[in-house]
Amino acid sequence: MSEVSDQDRITAAMPGAAGSLALRDIPIPDYCDVVIVPTSGVEETDPRVWAEAIFSHENTPLSSRGLRALRDEAIRLFDMVPPPQKELLTDEVVGSEALIIDDDEKLTVRIGVALLPGGDLLQVTTAVKYRTVRGRLSFAPRRLMHAAAVNTLARRAPTTLRRRALASNPRAASLTGQVSRKALGRGPSARR
Secondary structure (H helix, E strand, O other): OOOOOHHHHHHHHOOHHHHOOHHHHOOOOOEEEEEEEEOOOOOOOOHHHHHHHHOOHHHOOHHHHHHHHHHHHHHHHOOOOOOOOOOOOOOEEEOOEEEEEOOOOOEEEEEEEEEOOOOOEEEEEEEEEEOOHHHHHHHHHHHHHHHHHHHHHHHHHHHHHHHHHHHHOHHHHHHHHHHHHHHOOOOHHHHO
């Protein structure tokens, strides 16, 4: 277990986006956005679980999955191999914030996912620093839709966490199935 540095304590003490871990490594980003969404009553307190739910494959909208599949098939037509789907995993957790580091040769990217005090709001802070001109050019189209895409993913995260909770609890899942069948008129009480 590593010790918490003075900089981490100062950053954690700062309220809001200014205290985000995403801005610790990139204090003056070339691109930055902050998205705050409600947790919709989900009582999860671990920011790592929230971060992984937001950026999981199952949380991606079907339209995005379909477009990615079309792109991959178009790439295969030219006998090329499509890139593997990137997984964003949490690299560090400090207090109530998880940090995801997603660097490559063109960009330095930090994403902080934090539960705000009270646990009713979730804050996603993204900071990007361009390393090269190619990085600036490659991020330009994403820059236009980044905040909207993160907002969509963050708003879908509570549903993803509820779905995972139901899947891990077979009793709750069977009860949910029974309620669905009764509502459709196919349950045992509908045969009377």
